[in-house]
Amino acid sequence: MAASARLLFRGAGLKAYTANVNSGAQSSFGTTLLRLSPNCSSQTKTQIKHASHFTYHPDPVPTMYGPTTKMNLFQSVTSALDNTLASDPTAVIFGEDVAFGGVFRCTVGLRDKYGKDRVFNTPLCEQGIVGFGIGAAAAGATAIAEIQFADYIYPAFDQIVNEAAKYRYRSGNLFDCGNLTIRAPWGCVGHGSLYHSQSPEAFFAHCPGIKIVIPRGPVQCKGLLLSCIEDHNPCIFFEPKILYRAAVEQVPTEAYTIPLSQAEVLQEGSDVTLVAWGTQIHVLREVVSMAQEKLGVSCELIDLQTILPWDTETVCKSVAKTGRLLISHEAPVTGGFAAEISSTVQTPVHTLNQTDSNLSTMAKTRELCKDIRDKIVDQHKAGMGYRTIGQQLGEKATTVGAIIRKWKKFKKTVNLPQSGAPCKFSPRGASVIMRKVRDQPRTIHRTWSVT
């Protein structure tokens, strides 16, 4: 699956502008990169673009977790599992072929070190592997299940969605399978074709009750995997298989955790927010430097890390600052996780600064959008006081009062245009208009949707 990117411009009345940067569903993502900068010739000193080329960007050496050693991604997984089996006597690791070390060598040496009752093969049956894991977790063991490729996780979909995700809720918290962690190799590897390359996170993102985590490199991988194992909710941990050997970093040997549901801003910028996870982070790192060099564009790069529950605050705050969002992921674009991110970012949310979230009006400087004005009136009707309403919606009590007084007098919340009274544009409003007109010189006010 080639990378698909969504580009969003936040601006008054603009609908989301979606660009599919790749032409076909199955095109390789190497060629896609070239199209981004049409001035880039093949004779530049950039690397030869093979079918699935990207450059791995290692993290800096972490200093707060103790001594480190050189590890690649699969070794960082082994290290995390080793730490877990050492500290938790109930921990067991199981799946297809894990006993001899695993098809990606993630469990090498663990069976000899911890015993065949703790690291064992199961029959070839994903629904059995996950079902077995749920039962073991519910009975109190720390169960770490391996699905050999994320492409084969679908037989276990019923167990994950109908059982694991709902165990705690449906039992009234009498039972839960928080001790369950499911690991699976994930994502493009170049030669994997349809069934060794899939990124199924979007299927599971629609399921509350589980957590989905995807690391970008060995340091993140070990910390996030240990967090998943420790977490009291069933977690799915997708490991980018193309990084198993390619990603090498200095990784702490002791156990450490990296918090879940916290996106990491890898690079600050001012013109556009880039969001990705897993392998695409490294692709976007290259994009960041190319954009700076060739377009003079300053990008802010965010690694989402946890897909579910995802860190809406960090992403929305960043987009509020830059005004543009680009999300890049490997899975198909329709219903992909970028759709969830882009829809959330565009919804007016109370937690954001009101002026930044007024995506739908343009005219007056601090005029609140109709939704919020209606909400104020509704809450007033429900009996809330001005100050409470103001606190809830992040507005001044005086603003709230003015809107309510106007409603009481005119029975409407819309501000109808008054003849003779000019509309005042804020400097920000003016620059948005200028930008829009610069991009599309034939813009007239009627082509902008105003609510």
Next chain:
Amino acid sequence: MATARGMKTMYGVCSHAVRQTTGLKAARILQQRAFRVNGALRQQPFDSSEEKPQFPGASAEFIDHLEFIQPNVISGIPVYRVMDRAGQIINPSEDPQLSKETVVNFYQKMTLLNTMDRILYESQRQGRISFYMTNYGEEGTHIGSAAALDSKDLVFGQYREAGVLMYRGFPLDLFMAQCYANADDLGKGRQMPVHYGSKDLNFITISSPLATQIPQAAGAAYAAKRENTNRAVICYFGEGAASEGDAHAGFNFSATLECPLIFFCRNNGYAISTPTNEQYRGDGIAARGPGYGMLSIRVDGNDVFAVYNATKEARRRAVAENQPFLIEAMTYRIGHHSTSDDSSAYRSVDEVNYWDKQDHPISRLRHYMTARSWWSEDNERSWRKQSRKTVMEAFEKAEKRHKPHLDLMFTDVYDEMTPNLIRQRESMWRHIQQYKDHYPLDAYAK
């Protein structure tokens, strides 16, 4: 030749037995293999000098003529029973010889379950609860098996095992609370009726998808084995659920991973409207056990003592030998599948009446007790009155209770509420404050 015969007796395998049906002989063959549990772990040592097959996948003999193994459905695995249909013990050495208190308790639990079923079924018809599933005709399977287990053994059920919970002491109030989804429900009112669960009584909460509990039971049994506390796990399911892929997964995993687990199949003849001849073509569920390397037995599910004996022995050996057992309890679903079903659409009333009148677990046990003068007509009358009274009291109490607090819609999705769930909860409260006239807030706990 001598060595070959020697090997044959040692393994208990002879081509004669192979051609026979999967019957008692098969069970004996596998019993002998059971004591060589470790042998199954290793592949057979490779030795090309032998005339025996050397395939890693199977260790049988060669045969030189073409013959398909005939699945035997007509005279398949026999049905083990202790009492006849009139409640008389057939083979006195099989009588578990339980005390009067124990047997009277069996009877009382079965009849109390029956009474509760009648009242709750009626309450659904009257619109008081949304849905119900009765256990008519299967009370023997519940009580017989539950009595044979330890109280700390973990139970995974499907949905027609309320008797197990009742036997373990789940109060009527809590049965009703779950069906009414009121504030007393341990499950916090989130599921449809009959989806019971109890942590104290080691009964995993029921879920609607069928057979999902089967591989979970294997995992729980494996964890119990590692804990080394002599804890067994029992997994109930119907003959319909046994067709699910999860059932195959659970059987295979429990056998290969050597789990102390009892699989208890209630073969009651129907999966909603689907009769067994449309559910499977082989010799029921018990015949599948040997295919997985599991010890298996078929019992008369309407005979409480047969169920008790089989479960007790299976439990003892499952824990002692770390291997799964498969018990197929043959019984009949006298009631409809649920309150949403009318079984007269697919079976005759005569058929149902036969089982209700001629081969019912409750009446068979009653005959056993009256034969020993442990139970009289007076006992029956007064117990009926008392059980009905206690059920009605619990019922009336449950009717009056509030529904659970509205916040409970949002908790327990994760161990801690996530920011979006908190926002959604606040949004719900704001909505309700504003439109309180449209919502029956008085019915809910404050």
